[in-house]
Amino acid sequence: MRTLNVDLGERSYPIYIGGGLLDKAGEYFEQHGLTKKSPVLIVTDTNVAPLYLIKVEGALSDSGYTVVSKIVKSGEKSKSLQVFEEVMTTAIEGGLDRRSVVVALGGGVVGDLAGYVAAAYMRGVTFVQMPTTILAHDSSVGGKVAVNHPLAKNMIGAFHQPEMVLYDVDTLQSLPDREVRAGLSEMIKHGLIWDAAFAKWCGEHTQDLLNLDPEALGYGLTMGCSVKAKVVSTDETEQGLRAILNLGHTIGHALEAIGGYGEFLHGEAISIGMAAAALIAVNRGRDRELYNETVKLLQGFGLPTVMPNHLDENKIISAMMHDKKFKENQIVFILPVSIGKVEIVSDVKLEEVVSVIRELKKEGQHV
Amino acid sequence: MRTLNVDLGERSYPIYIGGGLLDKAGEYFEQHGLTKKSPVLIVTDTNVAPLYLIKVEGALSDSGYTVVSKIVKSGEKSKSLQVFEEVMTTAIEGGLDRRSVVVALGGGVVGDLAGYVAAAYMRGVTFVQMPTTILAHDSSVGGKVAVNHPLAKNMIGAFHQPEMVLYDVDTLQSLPDREVRAGLSEMIKHGLIWDAAFAKWCGEHTQDLLNLDPEALGYGLTMGCSVKAKVVSTDETEQGLRAILNLGHTIGHALEAIGGYGEFLHGEAISIGMAAAALIAVNRGRDRELYNETVKLLQGFGLPTVMPNHLDENKIISAMMHDKKFKENQIVFILPVSIGKVEIVSDVKLEEVVSVIRELKKEGQHV
Incomplete structure (x- = not known):
């Protein structure tokens, strides 16, 4: 214990x-x-x-x-x-x-x-x-x-x-298999925002985690909780740092909302959101490898990383603007800098988001 | 200002x-x-x-x-x-x-x-x-x-x-006249629980207050707020002392609840509740003058101090038991010790409450 x-x-x-x-x-x-x-x-x-x-x-x-x-x-x-x-x-x-x-x-x-x-x-x-x-x-x-x-x-x-x-x-x-995958999505997120070594460990232990191996699960959950606890201890009421926990959530929450909270499990929606955040970062100048690695890690767990074609861009944007993270007319985005490190960015334009949604729809059609 | x-x-x-x-x-x-x-x-x-x-x-x-x-x-x-x-x-x-x-x-x-x-x-x-x-x-x-x-x-x-x-x-x-009276009920309460001199002042300035004389009102509101602020500063989340603010509220809230939040204004309900609390205190040995003075002060403001006959004792008791002040199977009552002073009592029996409700119904028939 x-x-x-x-x-x-x-x-x-x-x-x-x-x-x-x-x-x-x-x-x-x-x-x-x-x-x-x-x-x-x-x-x-x-x-x-x-x-x-x-x-x-x-x-x-x-x-x-x-x-x-x-x-x-x-x-x-x-x-x-x-x-x-x-x-x-x-x-x-x-x-x-x-x-x-x-x-x-x-x-x-x-x-x-x-x-x-x-x-x-x-x-x-x-x-x-x-x-x-x-x-x-x-x-x-x-x-x-x-x-x-x-x-x-x-x-x-x-x-x-x-x-x-x-x-x-x-x-x-x-737990049903789909919920296992979706749950591991947040665990991976904790690696992606804070701890490159833990993200790497997740990639190396994908099968153990999916098989619910008690030792791997115990370690992964403790690490995930521990990253979150560190962030929360620093910023209990989300004045600043805590926002990094929202990697993938800006778009993820919007997907859940327009899907009527039924189409996606939370972990699935933020998986797409994390792929989208990585792509926005790449479009702003980060190495494309950052997006590729993120997507590879998520896909290894059977998590979705493309945008379903039937979802309307305008509806996604509109739902995003109702989100709590939409502050003083600016969208606050968490974007990856590298695996294990993110930044809080407040000047992402709606066009950038629309463009990434379209790119991720195209990715879907290639699959 | x-x-x-x-x-x-x-x-x-x-x-x-x-x-x-x-x-x-x-x-x-x-x-x-x-x-x-x-x-x-x-x-x-x-x-x-x-x-x-x-x-x-x-x-x-x-x-x-x-x-x-x-x-x-x-x-x-x-x-x-x-x-x-x-x-x-x-x-x-x-x-x-x-x-x-x-x-x-x-x-x-x-x-x-x-x-x-x-x-x-x-x-x-x-x-x-x-x-x-x-x-x-x-x-x-x-x-x-x-x-x-x-x-x-x-x-x-x-x-x-x-x-x-x-x-x-x-x-x-x-403000309509009835709301003025009901509002002054909480002001009087602040005198009754904490400040005999302020309670006396309320009695001496009844007409000024009812006439909404700006000077009397300004002083009364400041004193009322100030008593409450002192109590709240000491006990922000109602762990102990703050309970004294509930004088008249145990029965008062029950009256509001069974009246469907329509029959009584809050200040009227707690006026009856304060009369009831004084009577419980008297039945437990305090001087009857305590009840008489309380009722006289409240009646001076045209506030009700008797129990309407159509209200069912059992319904009042049942509503009381749903109240937040009902803790670990005990009713917490605030009872007056003297004008300007109260105590927190947790051994009031349901029979005592029923008995006082009946006495206050009889008082109503004498009026």
């Missing part, structure tokens, strides 16, 4: 990464001094509930905790204000009070939704994350929680740090 | 209290270094918009700010997640970004709603309060923002401190 500390002063918290952790949920709750007098709410989804809900409910009950659970439909569509209100209803009816704990048992969607419930319920209660996907290694660090607005993703949210993250890697064995 | 500083470390902010402040909104924005590159959103309601919206829009535009406005229906029902989402839509369509400012122009409902929008939009933007009611002197200090859940009041919210409060007392001249 590895423990990684996310250093945020009085809001610091540990991430426990290892096997068999869900069975020990009650012990971890006790160790963190969480009260047994107030009910605990577990938020999970229709995919995860049949696999792990009874296990976690049992582990907490055995330690003397009262548990209520809310199962939401799996998928990004549950990150809506409507589902948020439904979870709030369960919390109120379940008698949760200010000392209660809200647990996110699931992937990024459940983490964001349950985290925002924890941030907002009675103006904030304790939050515990139990990620069950690879992608969630990203969202479980940094305290960003949110739901989507029909017009744009993650528009309604908060910064709310968890009390702890219990990352039981046994749960990853049950 | 009086300036009161709310001392919260790096989240400290000034409250400016005086006449003609709305006309100078642009100057205050500049003085606080708020950017002109990002649109400002003014949230106001159907009562306030016809009176002051053009004035504030004009003052900000004249200083070079781009302004979008959202007018919600006046009344507590606008503190819903549905209206919250509508305001978010206006914010997104208006192109607000992370450096934008959300302005609450109105009373407590608009302040709570707009404040929660500011807390949640892109995970938090700058918030400016422009209160137009007496009641808002209370909600404009302390950073508590929220919307209601159909099952209970203020269940969904955040702590989000404003950048500044512009309290233009000229706006209070247009």
Whole structure:
């Protein structure tokens, strides 16, 4: 079992990464001094509930905790204000009070939704994350929680740090192949923005990671979390540096939004976004090898790097302009400088983006 | 013009209290270094918009700010997640970004709603309060923002401190009589919990306050804000002391909830709640004079102090148990010790509450 500390002063918290952790949920709750007098709410989804809900409910009950659970439909569509209100209803009816704990048992969607419930319920209660996907290694660090607005993703949210993250890697064995790939996309991103050696390691261990080899997975998740933790510790509320975590996200979020949050998995959308960012950088003078290497690494994991032909450039641009990263009439782009290093650029013109979208559509037709 | 500083470390902010402040909104924005590159959103309601919206829009535009406005229906029902989402839509369509400012122009409902929008939009933007009611002197200090859940009041919210409060007392001249009385209820509360001399002053200046005499009003609002600021500075996130601000609110909130947030104004509900708290204290051994004096003071302002006969005790109790103040199976009550002093009590039994509700119903039949 590895423990990684996310250093945020009085809001610091540990991430426990290892096997068999869900069975020990009650012990971890006790160790963190969480009260047994107030009910605990577990938020999970229709995919995860049949696999792990009874296990976690049992582990907490055995330690003397009262548990209520809310199962939401799996998928990004549950990150809506409507589902948020439904979870709030369960919390109120379940008698949760200010000392209660809200647990996110699931992937990024459940983490964001349950985290925002924890941030907002009675103006904030304790939050515990139990990620069950690879992608969630990203969202479980940094305290960003949110739901989507029909017009744009993650528009309604908060910064709310968890009390702890219990990352039981046994749960990853049950992930569908497509989600494994999409999850690894964020792991690769952490290499691309910060750590050339780790990016290289990802390229060399592609098959181990895709096969969910426990040792490779444990190391990769710890490295990914650790890059993110370093960035977040430096800039908790995204005033500056933290923006580098958004590599691939400017275009990626737009793709998710116009696909109605259904066509692409998040990791797939940012994979295309990372390819696009590399191409913008190349068009601005970086060596073409930067784009080639990025695309090769992503494709090795079976991730998409071309733009589907049916997507309208204008719709993508329009969705981008609704994004939070669109600040004072400028698009803030994260562009690679080399593998393992990025820069924050605020003078990318819309034409450059349109041009790259078209190039990536052509790439698609060559495949 | 009086300036009161709310001392919260790096989240400290000034409250400016005086006449003609709305006309100078642009100057205050500049003085606080708020950017002109990002649109400002003014949230106001159907009562306030016809009176002051053009004035504030004009003052900000004249200083070079781009302004979008959202007018919600006046009344507590606008503190819903549905209206919250509508305001978010206006914010997104208006192109607000992370450096934008959300302005609450109105009373407590608009302040709570707009404040929660500011807390949640892109995970938090700058918030400016422009209160137009007496009641808002209370909600404009302390950073508590929220919307209601159909099952209970203020269940969904955040702590989000404003950048500044512009309290233009000229706006209070247009308040309907009933709202004046209800607003003064919170002012009296600040005397009752903290400052016997100020409570006495309220009793001696009842007519001046009801007549909206500018000097009396200016002094009363400054004193009210100042009591609240002292309490909040000591306990920003309501871990302990801040609970004393809830005098009258345990029962008051329940009355509002079962009245569907329509029967009582907030100040009326807590007036009954303060009478009830005094009576619980008397039943537990305090001198009956404590209850008599409390009721006399409130009645002097034309505020209700008896329980309407048609309200079901069980419904009141049930609504109380959904309240945030219901913690680990105990009701936390704020009970008066003497005029100007209260205590936090956690062993009040439901029977005591039921008994007082019945006594206050009987009082009503004697009137």
